[in-house]
Amino acid sequence: MYSNHTSSIITNAQDVRIVDFRSDTVSLPTASMRRAIYEATVGDDVYGEDPTVKELEIRSAKMFGKEAALFVPTGTMANLLAVMVHCSRRGSEAIVGDKAHVFLYEQGGAAQIAGVLLNTIQNLPDGTFCLNQLKNKFRGLDVHEPHTSLVLVENTHNMCGGKVLPLQWLEDLAKICKENSAKIHMDGARVFNAAEFLNVPISRVVRDVDSVCYCLSKGLACPVGSVLIGTEDFIKDAHRLRKALGGGMRQVGFLAAAGLCALDEIVPMLKDDHVRTRQIAESIHKLNSSLISVDLDNLHTNILLVQILNNKIKSCDLSERLAEVKMKELDDGLVDSSGRGISVKISARDWAFARIVVYTNVTDDEVNLAIRKIAYVVEEYQQNLK
Incomplete structure (x- = not known):
């Protein structure tokens, strides 16, 4: 035989x-997703003329309770754009967990491309880190130090075993960051899984962060793409920087159509x-x-x-x-x-x-x-x- x-x-x-x-990155588009890709109405997104991309961005911003969104090719680019916007002054510093994807698996792009120092803090087994330790991490008062402008979190946390960050912890984190004039970006590659686990709307999960991205090409089964979400000003700056990183795309509505299908069919x-x-x-x-x-x-x-x-x-x-x-x-x-x-x-x-x-x-x-x-x-x- x-x-x-x-x-x-x-x-x-x-x-x-x-x-x-x-990995869930090996997930494949469903039959209905393939049809949506084939039938998508498209235009030149660099000119802002792709209606399907616009629909995905508007819908994502609304779902997450934020002002605006931007479709980008990858989650790595989304995270890098967030660092570049929030840490616009070269030589700034971002605090990140030592088991975070941004620190371990994105080639140090924050330093390599954005000129931003990543200062690590030990991740606890549940994906969080000690907030008392965080308070002592902020720098910038001394002329010898970089200025801490950003704190990065990951939700769900990959290397901690898909752990979901507690909502109260995020709220406490936001208070500390506000006191120190620092922003929060959430690497939310699998943030819809967090909302499912907590049984709350996605907008509640991201309520206390300044920006967030989610990945379409992992558990949501799309072939390509992530969505970066935040304020209108944040997205305006991210849109400009996306072009510099080579992320300006043309008839990308074919991919955005898969994302819309994923929100309807895969997330539930x-x-x-x-x-x-x-x-x-x-x-x-x-x-x-x-x-x-x-x-x-x-x-x-x-x-x-x-x-x-x-x-x-x-x-x-x-x-x-x-x-x-x-x-x-x-x-x-x-x-x-x-x-x-x-x-x-x-x-x-x-x-x-x-x-x-x-x-x-x-x-x-x-x-x-x-x-x-x-x-x-x-x-x-x-x-x-x-």
Whole structure:
């Protein structure tokens, strides 16, 4: 039945069912989203003549309870634009959590391009940071110091396991920043997941921040795009700087149409992603393994961190093994309904954990297949380590 009988590893793609949990960035446009892209009314957005882009921007600003919005190609650009506008004086400083995406995974663009120093503060496990420590971080009174102009937060917090920032914490943060004449920008790549978890309107989640961006190409399944939101003056400045960064686009309404579809169809289904993530977490918790564990009580959204408990196993090892399909698995009946082996892709680097991210294209069947594969691999590890 299988084309590769001589190897213990199945290499023929037709014989493998892939369940991809590496990131919600691998999500694919839905059928209705593809139709919306095809049928979109477009114009030259640099001239301000694309009606679909305008609709997405106006709708986003209204949903978030802000004055204006700007469609940009990526979340990295959105965050950089926010830093550039809020820290318009070169040599300014922005305070950011040490596990924030802006600090870890955006090439230091704030310094590289904007001339802004990123001063880190330790993230707590829930994605927040100590506000008493923050009070001592503000600088600028002394001529030797940079001027602290901005505080950056992330919601949900990726590297803290999709944690949602508490509303009271955000309110307290805003008071401190106002006292120190500093602005707040929220990297809200997955902020709709935060609103779903808190069961509040998105406008409530972002009420206390000066600017926010959300990503269309992660859990919202769009091919490209993020939206930056704030005051009219903020967006006016961001629009001008977008051009300098190469973000001026023409008939981009094709992409904005996908965003409008996502707001209508994908956002209301985010709760399903959370449910499926919890199902995977509960299955791992029930294994009661000495090799891996999950923090079931503090699982908030669609990101699950799987902690590695045994120093003989690295997260990359676990990732590679889950992605493999061995002939023995087929003999043991670890196959899908079509008889294909199961390959589970997860995210792993030099971390003490591996990451699983669920998104709208993931089905209940795929969740069940992944649960079976994870249990099988954990049992295999336990046998081999005896």
